[in-house]
Amino acid sequence: MSLPIFIKDISDFIFLSDPPQASDVLFIPGGTNTELPEHAAKLYAEGYAPFILPSGRYSVKRGAFPGPKTKKELYPGPYPTEFAFMADVLKRSGVPETAILKEDEAQFTQQNAVFSREACDRQGLKVSKAIIVCKAFHARRCFAYYSMAFPQAQLLVCPVQTGGVTKDDWFLTEKGVDRVLGELARCGSQMTDDIKRSLFH
Numbered sequence: 001m002s003l004p005i006f007i008k009d010i011s012d013f014i015f016l017s018d019p020p021q022a023s024d025v026l027f028i029p030g031g032t033n034t035e036l037p038e039h040a041a042k043l044y045a046e047g048y049a050p051f052i053l054p055s056g057r058y059s060v061k062r063g064a065f066p067g068p069k070t071k072k073e074l075y076p077g078p079y080p081t082e083f084a085f086m087a088d089v090l091k092r093s094g095v096p097e098t099a100i101l102k103e104d105e106a107q108f109t110q111q112n113a114v115f116s117r118e119a120c121d122r123q124g125l126k127v128s129k130a131i132i133v134c135k136a137f138h139a140r141r142c143f144a145y146y147s148m149a150f151p152q153a154q155l156l157v158c159p160v161q162t163g164g165v166t167k168d169d170w171f172l173t174e175k176g177v178d179r180v181l182g183e184l185a186r187c188g189s190q191m192t193d194d195i196k197r198s199l200f201h
Contacts, residue, residue, distance in 0.1 A: 007171050014183055015167035016139040018156040023049045023129040025101070025120065029112040029142050030056020030082040032069040033135065035160045037086040040133045041093035043158065049131060052090060053101040055116045056082030060107035070162075101125070109138070110194060113145035129154045135162045137170065137183050144191060148198050 026040045026049045040052050058065040058081060065082055068075045075092075079085040083104035090100055103119045106112040120127055127150050134142040136159040143157050163179070170176035 003171070010180065010184060011167050011170070014140050014180055015136055015159070016143055016157040017136070017159055017167075020046075020048045020131055020158050021129065021156060022047070023131045023156065024051070024127045025049050025125060025130050026052045027112075027116055027130055027132045027146060028052065028054040028086055029109055029132070029134050029138070030054075030058075030086075030106055031135065032066060032082065032085070033160070033162050034068050034071040034075060034089055035162060036133055036135070037089035038093055039158070039160045041090050041095050043131060043133065044090075044095050044099065051099050051101050051125065052095060053103060053116050053119060054083050054086035054090065055103040055106045055112040055119075056086070057105050057107050058082055109141055110145050110190070113142075113149040116146070117149040127153045129156070131156045131158050133158055133160065135160060136167065137165050137180055141183060141187055141191070144187065145194070148194060151198075 020043055026043055028036050028040050037054060044052055065079050065085065067077050068085060075085065075089060077085065081104045083102060087100050091097060101119055101123060103115045106115045130150065130153055132142050132146055132155060139157045139159045143155060146155055165176050165179050170180045
């Protein structure tokens with residue numbers, strides 16, 4: 001079946017992916033998927049960055065951390081925040097506590113980026129290059145917000161496939177279409193004011 005060209009255009013826009021490079025820090029935007037901190041721990045073990053900064057309190061929509069979405073049997077918690085959960089996964093994956101920077105107030109993606117910048121500034125960590133470890137379908141929005149927070153840095157996205165939503169097959173299921181087109185919509189609806197501020201102020 002020949003796909004409409006706009007499907008490829010949407011895929012290329014939403015699903016960013018870069019090979020990892022030596023960086024100053026690994027960023028993990030908040031979430032409940034165990035695979036994100038596990039992948040960050042793997043990149044840390046491979047020497048790609050000396051620090052990992054997981055960011056997140058809990059979703060503003062939920063009002064509390066619901067627990068891990070995956071591998072609950074390995075990480076039963078309870079955890080008060082996304083940061084606490086991700087930090088536990090990192091430590092149990094071999095990352096020393098001294099390599100984990102803390103941000104536990106963010107409740108949505110824009111705050112993940114801004115508060116991570118504030119955390120780096122408090123630590124005196126100058127970020128020239130960084131890796132963002134996020135869900136694959138979340139890549140574009142994460143990249144945009146972290147680019148605004150770190151305008152002088154080179155940012156690489158090393159995504160993790162979650163929930164069965166991938167660049168190659170998101171358009172085959174209603175769940176995938178809802179997820180990806182929802183992200184596409186949020187790239188406009190949530191970011192209009194932020195983009196205007198970055199361009200005109």
